[in-house]
Amino acid sequence: MIPQGYEFAGVRTGLKSKGRDLAIICSREPSNAAALFTTNKVCAAPIIVSREHLSSKLPKRAIVVNSGYANTCTGHDGVDDARTMCKLVAKYLKCEPEQVLVASTGIIGHQIPMDKISLGIENAFHSLSPENFSQVAQAILTTDTKTKIASDTVEVDGKKGIISGVAKGSGMISPNMATMLSFIVTDIAVEHNCAQALLTQAVDASFHHLTIDGDTSTNDCVILLYNKACRNLPITPEHSCYHTFKTKLTLVCQRLAKMIAQDGEGATKLIKVWVQGALSTQEARVCARTISNSLLVKTALFGADPNWGRIAAAAGRSNVCFEQSKLDIYLDDIKLVHHGKEVEGSQKLAHQVALQNEYILRVELNVGNESDWMWTCDLSYQYVTINAKYHT
Amino acid sequence: MIPQGYEFAGVRTGLKSKGRDLAIICSREPSNAAALFTTNKVCAAPIIVSREHLSSKLPKRAIVVNSGYANTCTGHDGVDDARTMCKLVAKYLKCEPEQVLVASTGIIGHQIPMDKISLGIENAFHSLSPENFSQVAQAILTTDTKTKIASDTVEVDGKKGIISGVAKGSGMISPNMATMLSFIVTDIAVEHNCAQALLTQAVDASFHHLTIDGDTSTNDCVILLYNKACRNLPITPEHSCYHTFKTKLTLVCQRLAKMIAQDGEGATKLIKVWVQGALSTQEARVCARTISNSLLVKTALFGADPNWGRIAAAAGRSNVCFEQSKLDIYLDDIKLVHHGKEVEGSQKLAHQVALQNEYILRVELNVGNESDWMWTCDLSYQYVTINAKYHT
Numbered sequence: 195m196i197p198q199g200y201e202f203a204g205v206r207t208g209l210k211s212k213g214r215d216l217a218i219i220c221s222r223e224p225s226n227a228a229a230l231f232t233t234n235k236v237c238a239a240p241i242i243v244s245r246e247h248l249s250s251k252l253p254k255r256a257i258v259v260n261s262g263y264a265n266t267c268t269g270h271d272g273v274d275d276a277r278t279m280c281k282l283v284a285k286y287l288k289c290e291p292e293q294v295l296v297a298s299t300g301i302i303g304h305q306i307p308m309d310k311i312s313l314g315i316e317n318a319f320h321s322l323s324p325e326n327f328s329q330v331a332q333a334i335l336t337t338d339t340k341t342k343i344a345s346d347t348v349e350v351d352g353k354k355g356i357i358s359g360v361a362k363g364s365g366m367i368s369p370n371m372a373t374m375l376s377f378i379v380t381d382i383a384v385e386h387n388c389a390q391a392l393l394t395q396a397v398d399a400s401f402h403h404l405t406i407d408g409d410t411s412t413n414d415c416v417i418l419l420y421n422k423a424c425r426n427l428p429i430t431p432e433h434s435c436y437h438t439f440k441t442k443l444t445l446v447c448q449r450l451a452k453m454i455a456q457d458g459e460g461a462t463k464l465i466k467v468w469v470q471g472a473l474s475t476q477e478a479r480v481c482a483r484t485i486s487n488s489l490l491v492k493t494a495l496f497g498a499d500p501n502w503g504r505i506a507a508a509a510g511r512s513n514v515c516f517e518q519s520k521l522d523i524y525l526d527d528i529k530l531v532h533h534g535k536e537v538e539g540s541q542k543l544a545h546q547v548a549l550q551n552e553y554i555l556r557v558e559l560n561v562g563n564e565s566d567w568m569w570t571c572d573l574s575y576q577y578v579t580i581n582a583k584y585h586t
Numbered sequence: 587m588i589p590q591g592y593e594f595a596g597v598r599t600g601l602k603s604k605g606r607d608l609a610i611i612c613s614r615e616p617s618n619a620a621a622l623f624t625t626n627k628v629c630a631a632p633i634i635v636s637r638e639h640l641s642s643k644l645p646k647r648a649i650v651v652n653s654g655y656a657n658t659c660t661g662h663d664g665v666d667d668a669r670t671m672c673k674l675v676a677k678y679l680k681c682e683p684e685q686v687l688v689a690s691t692g693i694i695g696h697q698i699p700m701d702k703i704s705l706g707i708e709n710a711f712h713s714l715s716p717e718n719f720s721q722v723a724q725a726i727l728t729t730d731t732k733t734k735i736a737s738d739t740v741e742v743d744g745k746k747g748i749i750s751g752v753a754k755g756s757g758m759i760s761p762n763m764a765t766m767l768s769f770i771v772t773d774i775a776v777e778h779n780c781a782q783a784l785l786t787q788a789v790d791a792s793f794h795h796l797t798i799d800g801d802t803s804t805n806d807c808v809i810l811l812y813n814k815a816c817r818n819l820p821i822t823p824e825h826s827c828y829h830t831f832k833t834k835l836t837l838v839c840q841r842l843a844k845m846i847a848q849d850g851e852g853a854t855k856l857i858k859v860w861v862q863g864a865l866s867t868q869e870a871r872v873c874a875r876t877i878s879n880s881l882l883v884k885t886a887l888f889g890a891d892p893n894w895g896r897i898a899a900a901a902g903r904s905n906v907c908f909e910q911s912k913l914d915i916y917l918d919d920i921k922l923v924h925h926g927k928e929v930e931g932s933q934k935l936a937h938q939v940a941l942q943n944e945y946i947l948r949v950e951l952n953v954g955n956e957s958d959w960m961w962t963c964d965l966s967y968q969y970v971t972i973n974a975k976y977h978t
Contacts, residue, residue, distance in 0.1 A: 233903075234899060234902040234903045235901075235902040235903070235905065235908065235909075235910065236898045236899055236901065236902030236910045236913070236926075237902070237910070264895075266895070267895065267898055267910065267923070267926050267927060267928070268927070269911070269926065269927050301895070302894075302895030302898070302899070303894065303895050303923075303927070303928045304928075411899065412898075412899050412902060489881070489965075489969075489973070490973055493969075493970055493973035493974045494973065494974065496970065496974045497973070497974035499974070502694075502695065503656075503658070503659065503693070503694030503695050504694075506628045506659060506694070506804075507626060507628055507694070507803065507804050509627075509628065510626040510627040510628030510629070510804060511625075511626045511627070513627065516627065517627075518627065518628045518629070518659065519661070521628070531659075531695075533661075534628075534659050534661065535659060535660070535661050535695065536659070536695045536696075573881075573970060573974075574970065574974075575967050575970050575971075577881075577885075577970075578885055578888065578965060578966065578967050578969075578970055579967075581881070581882055581885035581886065581889070582885045582886065582888045582889035582891070582965075582966075
């Protein structure tokens with residue numbers, strides 16, 4: 195189930211020690227793109243170039259992405275290399291370089307071997323096909339253990355449109371060998387300003403709920419490419435299918451985000467940290483993020499330990515409004531803490547919940563009516579191994 | 587080398603599975619106290635009571651502290667228990683309960699067995715002696731592997747005064763079994779307002795530079811008890827020895843803080859993260875803190891990996907002012923990054939530095955003239971073991 199009017203390729207160039215490491219996504223017909231990039235001050239050369247190209251009025255046609263090299267902290271040469279990647283793709287597509295977006299993920303600080311890139315782009319154009327979407331999902335992986343693909347359909351103006359996305363990310367963001375990348379394509383026509391707004395909302399409701407260690411990669415990027423193959427009236431806020439499209443786009447992003455959390459470096463569990471009864475959504479999110487990022491909470495999750503003291507302490511240092519004498523904490527349906535004190539007999543039941551691969555850790559602040567949530571994973575020995583044993 | 591006019595005791599009550607677990611520090615002559623407490627919204631009952639007592643005008647005479655139980659999230663009963671601890675001590679000292687400060691560290695959420703506390707305080711008063719300072723250092727430990735004591739002398743008005751401190755903290759703050767506690771005693775008379783200001787400055791220049799995981803315990807507290815046994819004119823900002831006293835108090839706090847970082851849970855290395863060339867001290871500290879708390883930096887430190895990409899990425903997400911094209915990074919004297927790019931041939935030399943037990947990680951932002959630093963430790967397998975295997 196892949197949108198119409200697109201071609202894909204993922205090839206092996208030798209940038210990584212094994213597997214596909216360069217991908218191209220392009221639309222065979224008029225298309226355009228919306229995108230969101232990392233907020234890190236140290237940002238990759240491809241991010242600089244893609245931002246420039248996105249600000250050009252020319253409609254976007256393609257995305258080129260490599261894994262193995264981040265092209266970050268590579269100076270002016272690195273920016274030139276990212277531009278060259280767009281130029282090479284533009285030559286094959288007979289379009290302007292500004293119509294191509296570029297992304298990279300891998301080791302920081304090393305110049306990309308451009309001979310490999312150049313040959314890789316040539317090979318990719320020889321193998322472009324509407325069938326090769328999964329090759330893209332493979333070519334963007336680094337420390338990931340699984341490809342991440344999600345699709346959904348939307349009925350628009352009586353026609354069936356499709357939204358499909360790929361993502362990569364090893365859960366714990368590792369600036370050497372990982373980055374959160376996601377590319378989403380749809381054949382549903384969308385009015386340009388509306389596309390950017392919808393992508394922002396969808397990312398805010400999905401990838402932004404993914405916090406593993408609070409780190410923001412230098413290469414993070416989410417791009418939505420949309421053409422008009424579905425022949426619908428372009429989606430605008432007034433379109434009768436606006437809300438359906440918005441919901442489905444968000445769903446695709448949420449599925450991909452969840453797959454990233456599940457495939458976290460060394461992760462054994464996926465936990466939804468849900469803070470309710472906050473004064474504002476913002477406060478709920480800050481609190482959920484603080485709990486999700488706490489090393490002590492994350493090691494307790496790994497040990498299947500319903501260690502609510504660590505959860506309460508993390509909530510306490512998040513500096514959001516609540517009183518400890520009103521705090522309630524649940525693991526799934528087991529109430530562990532009532533009004534700041536342990537519920538008698540709850541430990542054994544909560545331990546059973548904590549043994550599961552996936553569950554909800556719910557904190558009720560009892561000061562307001564707003565809520566928000568985060569996905570996180572546990573912190574295992576394997577995480578330390580992956581990140582300590584990897585040498586630059 | 588212990589200040590005159592004090593008596594100490596550290597006894598075993600059975601609150602912990604082994605070792606001393608209750609301590610008393612008291613002055614045999616007129617004394618007073620300055621203190622700083624946790625900023626966590628979830629705070630321990632002893633913190634609530636000590637804050638109250640500190641706000642009373644009555645001069646302070648003693649500190650009572652237990653390990654094994656945090657007396658946090660224990661409701662009104664917990665606050666009553668903390669008050670009772672002060673009352674019991676006051677009875678022996680024939681003073682008001684408001685003249686006694688109280689602290690606890692250990693498991694959150696369990697009521698302290700007050701029969702053990704009561705018997706412990708009685709035993710402690712039987713064994714009080716000016717010689718027993720090291721017993722206090724022992725009685726406050728939880729997951730710490732070493733006692734932490736630091737002393738220094740100050741020449742004031744021709745007399746030799748002494749400042750001695752103990753501290754505990756397992757590096758990674760663990761709300762179940764750890765907390766940062768420090769008690770400092772001096773026989774140098776200090777004017778009361780001046781004492782609080784000096785303690786605030788000293789803590790800001792020492793314990794506040796200690797960031798292991800960004801967690802703030804519910805029980806953190808630093809108390810300075812000072813009497814007049816040295817018979818000097820009380821220290822005020824106008825006193826000729828003001829600056830010497832301030833420096834020595836800060837030094838004692840810094841030595842204790844460094845011992846805490848060295849004794850971090852599972853820590854194998856002590857690293858000073860020093861950010862220079864920042865626009866403000868505040869920005870330098872934020873940047874140093876972000877680098878120090880990064881899981882990816884900490885696991886790289888454990889692996890003795892001069893992984894500067896992770897350091898640059900952490901600096902980048904700290905949101906302080908700098909340009910990546912001007913960033914320099916050093917390990918001790920080895921320049922690893924010059925103007926955002928790797929210095930050729932630096933990796934091998936930097937790896938040698940990173941193999942050491944203690945070194946300086948220096949980041950030069952090159953945008954201003956301000957600097958600040960943090961002490962941190964690495965993140966090892968042992969940390970995960972300690973915190974995942976500990977069950978509530």
